[in-house]
Amino acid sequence: MLKLRLRRAPREDDSPLVVPVAEGDAGRFPFAVAAGFVGAAGQVAEQPGPARRLILVGCGTPKRPLEWEEAGGHGLAAAGAVKRLALDARGLAPEAAAALAAGAALRAWRCEAYRAPGEKAPTHLDLVVDSPEAVLPRWARAEAAVRGCLLARELVAAPANLLTTREFVRRLEALAEHGITVDVLGRKRLRREGLGGLLAVGGGSASPPRLAVLRWRGSVAAPPIAFIGKGLCFDTGGISIKPAAGMEEMKADMAGAAACAGAMLALALRQSPAPAVAVLAIAENMTGAESYRPGDVLRMGNGRTVEVVDTDAEGRLVLADALHYAATHFRPQAMLDLATLTGAIVTALGAHRAGLFGTDAALLAQAAAAGEVVGERLWPMPIGARHREDLRSEIADLKQCATGRFLPDASHAAAFLREFAGAVPWAHLDIAGVDTLAEAAALGARGPSGFGARLLDMLVQMYFEDEERH
């Protein structure tokens, strides 16, 4: 992560200085006006000449922290391959200054672990502010969310031969240093719990399935909010194997679990008063002699039986067990699951919004609102009576998915999951279209987006930390 230093004035060196300029405020810089720079959001102008690089970045008419974050991201990108840059936040409110830096930090992240050092992205940021004392607590809060997001990105970026189920769990266990307790269920305990969905999906792999339970106690005596994550370290599709083209992207099929882990880290880093628990279903879906088959009937953690139709619809099976486990062991006040679940949601909403499903109107509205605040946008999608009917099985309590052409599979999956959420207010985020950025955006380079970590953290901050609530 970008190393940040708060300063009252820029360093006396040749590191570029990035100045955010609001729309209508560009008149101070004749060179920029001449170049057509008006301060529109995302617009960039650089002063020509040999002097220290001065980069103006337009922020439009920013009202929300997100817009400052985006300006910070654009500014970082405009600075290019430098080791250090300065962001001039003088004259800005402390919250805006912190958001500017957060945006820069999000945009600066690169996955560098697996290649020889090459062209350098910035590693050091000087945030120039009027009052470091005033900005520091704001930054601490913003930084927590950024670190959570970056943890999620690191995990998603990790290739599947390195991030095995065991390695994923090991990295989660390392979160204990931040005060998160981590409990990991191996095969023996999974059997005792009867989590037949997770055991079946993980059966074909040499890496064993795991259920990782992360807890943040918070300081409020209340039932926790629960995050449930799909953590398929790699998804070949199993016996219903996927086509070869694009299969490498399936290393990201654990992005839901990664986002939940990132959110937990953010809560811990900023010492959130809200108790939270993350239940992460971790497995690898491989073709093997012990793989589960289409036609198999599984007995799930809640005792229901499920007819497998397509072994590539494995995410809903592991989530179903994780939802049940969370609902029964923690009696949470709300559950949200995140999963790269269906191709159908990509067809429906593309790469700009995740699908939002659920049973509780208030929770759905809260999740959508939190998403808007952090720029991780959701769109409500239906679970209709017909979607549930389509899952009727001839042999078991329900089928895992429907068959035919043009299937609304995202809604089918949500209808399936609803059967396992019990009476707990529940929301399901299908993030299959948004886990990876195909091209750079204001708050991230090409690659894993970390979608969900900041959203969950913001959701808790906005709606679950009020002691009056309990």
Place this chain on the structure above:
Amino acid sequence: MPDIAFVKPALPRHGALVLPLAEGAETVLAGLAQAIDAATGGAVGKALAAAGFKGRKGQSTTIWAPALEGGAAGPSKLVALGLGKEVTVEAAEAAGGALLPLIAGEREAVIAAEALPPPVAASLAFGLLLRSYRFDRYRTTEKEEDKPKLERVAVATDAASAVKSAWAPLRAVADGVFFARDLVSEPPNVLNPGEFAERLQGLESHGLQVEVLGPKEMKKLGFGALLGVAQGSAEEPRMVVMQWNGATGGKAKKAAQKPVAFIGKGVTFDTGGISIKPAAGMEDMKFDMAGAAAVAGTMLALAGRRAKVDAVGLVGLVENMPSGSAQRPGDVVKTASGQTVEVINTDAEGRLVLADVIHYCQQRFAPRFMVDLATLTGAIIISLGHEHAGLFSNDDTLAQQLTAAGKSVSEALWRMPLGEAYDKQLKSDIADMKNVGGRPGGSITAAHFIQRFVDTKDGPMPWAHLDIAGTAWTTKDLPTVPKGATGFGVRLLDRLVAEHYEG
């Protein structure tokens, strides 16, 4: 389809007698129900109790040949029909639909509706009528016993005039729905663009003004997109403009009042063109004109019930065929708006047709709003399934009005997003836009394509796009829709007008 009549209550001497009963009403039978119970010496009441009939929604009990005391002639069949706790028009409509198969074997039926409020009684008959739709024009060998027998349904009521006045507009809407279902059901070798236009011309007898434009006129108007789609077919394209001028008030008031506008996609058969579709399921593509059919049905419904509104309905009618003269992927066409389109996929033709028709509609009529209906994308079925059509709109008020109207007539809509990021997916290297934006968000980018032909430069133009690819046809019987063409959109648009745009 049976005739619907309204009669004074009297016990029928043959056929079916239907007792629509609210929850709890089965214990205190009144009117004809009480009469038949008395005539059978209380056997009917006992039979209902024995069958566990409670009047619950969706519940029904059939009693065959109830014996009347003294051997008097009576109904051959008695059907108790549950209406649920709250007897709403929606519940009555669904119950009426569910009733149809229970009495389809009789020639005549009497519905004992004395206890029902007039609008509820009318809705019960409406649901039954909608469900009784059948398209059997092309059956020549069907056995007599397989044909539907029900000829007449008499609604027994003491308030005949009130029920009749509730019935009249519903009957008009049913005619609109049936007109749309007929068009959608027709095979594509029969219903080509020319035939479609002729049938719409026939609506003049109902008081609509109808104009038909052919390729020459459309060429003059610069309809490069629509004509490009049509150029591979032996059938000439048409655009049909239907107008209903029902608004009341003086000339000055009428002049100030702009019409509401409905635009429909009418691809009478869609092979996909050069980007040809897979063979499996291609026969479904005869209903790729369901948007146009819904617009026509709506216009007929508005005319039929003399709606106090000025409305225009425009449909673009083409056939999309692969041939030596067909449009190719890579072609660039110029639309009537002047914007150019790079045709990447000739199977994304509906939006090309709509682009020209929508532009024409706005230029000519400057309407209050525009709603277009189209079986536009397979992606909307993958998004929502068959219970909701996709709703895309640039106007929250119009979107809410449509959603509410759809909810009340069982033609449900689900709002889908629009946004600049999606619009960008249409960027072309060579023209103003591509006609497809890739698989991700395929229905959204299709909506954005259409939106580019809604001109908001000189002020707002409320617009909504309904992607009805998943709801135009049903493979399962629904309460008021038998398997097949649904006529989706007619009731919805009629309700929209009735609720917000009349008077």
